[in-house]
Amino acid sequence: MAKEILSGNEAIARGAYEAGIAFASAYPGTPSTEILENISRYKEIYSEWSPNEKVAYEVAFGASLAGGRALAAMKHVGVNVAADPLMTSVYTGINAGMVLISADDPGMHSSQNEQDNRRFAYFAKMPCIEPSDSQEAKDFLKLAFEISEQFDTPVMLRVTTRVCHSKSVVELGERRESAYREYKKDFVKYCMLPSSARVRRVELEKRLSKLREYSNKSPLNRIELSNTEIGIITSGISYQHSKEAFPDASILKIGMSNPLPDELIREFAKKVKKLYVVEELEPYMEEQIRMMGIEVTGKEVIPGIGELTPDIVRNAILGKKVTYEIPKIPMRPPILCPGCPHRGFFTITSKLGLTVLGDIGCYTLGAYEPLSAIETCLCMGASVSQAVGFAKAYKGSKKNRIVAAIGDSTFIHSGITPLIDAVYNKANVVVCILDNETTAMTGHQEHPGTGRTLMGEDAPKLDLEALCKAIGVPHVRVANPNNLKETEKVLKEELAFDGPSVIIFRSPCVVRDRSVWKKPLIVINEKCAACGACFRIGCPAITKDKSGKAVVDPILCIGCGVCIQVCKSSGADKCKNVSIGYCSDICSQICRASALVEKEDL
C-alpha cells in the first residue's frame, strides 16, 4: 500500500474517505479547519461549511439518520455551540455511523479558552477515541465509525493541535463504500419526547456498560510492558511525550478514553511499582482511576495548564517541580495586515472614544496597541448580545455610545439572534458588521455571504442588508471603512439615533482579494513632521527612522491610503502637502509593483 506523509487533519480526511463516508460538515476553527478542506477534495463525499457548529452537527446527524455515514468537525469551543443536539443525539443513537471530531487546543495557540473535551464525551456519555499520530488519526476514525454502528451511538474523535498539525507517515488504504442503511421511522428511538426519552435513557446506560466491556478488549487500549519500576497511563499526544521521556517505562496506552478500560487499568496497575497518569489538561483519567481505588500520581507533578512536552514529563516524573508558566519571551502579538479594512474602522472608533464590544475574528486584533479599540472578547456572537445588555444597564457617561463590532462570518454564525433581541427589546446599540467578504481569521473559508460553497459551487449570496431590514432594524447603512471621513460621519449619525442600527462596513480582505491592491506609498522625508499620527493606526508597513520620521515598507504596503488620511501634514486633500504619497519610483524597482508603474504625480 502507498505511504504518504500527512498531517493529522489530512489523515482524518483520508480516513473519512476510506471509511466510505457520504457526508461531512464543519464550521472552521483552528486546529480543525483543514479536515473539511481536505475532505472536500474527495468528490465521493458531500461536504459543506455550515453556518455554525450546531448546524454542522445537526446536518451530519440528519445524514446519518438518512443512512449515510457522516461526520461533523469543529474546534473544542464549537462543541459548546453544538452541545444541545449532541447531548440528546446520544439518547437517540444513529442510523449510519456518525462521528464528531473535537479538535482541542491545549496551550491556546489560537483559542479563547482551553477546555478538555474528553470531559464533554464523559458528560454526554458518548465513546471518546484519542489518536496520538497521523496513522492512528486515520485508522481510529475508521474504527470510530464501526463502533458507532456496532453500538448505535455517535462517537467523539478527540484530537489536539499537535496531532492535527504534526506530520507523520501514513499507510493508505482503499475506500470501502459503506453500506447504505435504510431509514425506518421509529418514534421511540428518534423522537425525543419525555415518554420516549425515558426509554432511551435506560438504553443509554446499558450501552455504556457494553462499551466499557468493549474498551477492555479493544486494540485501542494496549499495554506496552517493559521496565516495571515506572508505569505510565497516557493517551493522545501525551503518549508520544511519555515514550520520548521514558523509552523503557511500561505504558498503558489509552486510545479509547470513554469509557475507560477499568479491568485493563487494574491489570496494569498490579504489574508496575509506581503508577503515573500523564495527560494534558484535566485530571480526566486520573480522577476515574483514583475512584477505582488505585493509587496513582498525576496532577501533583504534571501541570494541568497548557501543553506537555517530553521535558516537562521527564522533569515532573523525576521529581523536579514543574509548574505552568506563561511564556516569558518577548510578546509578538498578531497584528492586522497592512491594508486590512478593519484598520480604518478602528482608527475612527478610537478617535471618537467609543466603547466597542468585540467578537472573534481578525478584527479582535484591534484590541491590541496601538489601536486598543476593542474592550471585550468572549465568544462568537457575544458582541451584539453583550452590547444590548450593556446599553440597557450602563449608567455612565458613554450611555449612547455602545458599539458592537462583529465580522461577517461571525454575524452569520451567531450574531443574527442577538440582533433580533436588539430590535425586539429596542436596544440603543450600533452593530457594526465588518464585512470583508470571507472568514479571514481561519484562512478564508467560504460562508453563506460569499456566494460560494466548500465544494466550489456558486450559491445564493446572503444579502446582509436585506436580512437586517427584515429583522426590523430601523437604520441599515453600508460604508467603506477605508474612507475615514465616511466612516466617522456614518458612525456619528448612527450614534445619534435612538435605537438599534446596523452599519455594514464593507471592503474585501486584502489577502484574499488582490484586485484592491494599489501602488505602495512613500513618505516624503522632508515633509514628515514626525508627529507619529500614522504610527497610531498600527500598520506593520510603517516604521520609524532614526529621526522619528515615518518610513513605508514598499514590500508590505498595498496602498490602502488610511495613513494618508491621518497624516497631519496632509492639509486636507492637497497632494502637494502630503508627506505620505503614492510612490512611482519604488514601484518600478520592485517586482510586485512592476504591474503598477502607472505614473502618479505627488
Ligand SMILES: Cc1ncc(C[n+]2csc(CCOP(=O)(O)OP(=O)(O)O)c2C)c(N)n1
Ligand atoms: C465557536 C467557535 N467556532 C469557531 C471559532 C474559530 N473562529 C474564530 S474567528 C472565526 C471567524 C472569523 O470570521 P469573520 O467573523 O468573518 O471575521 P474576519 O476574521 O474575516 O475578520 C472563526 C471561525 C471560534 N473561535 N469559536
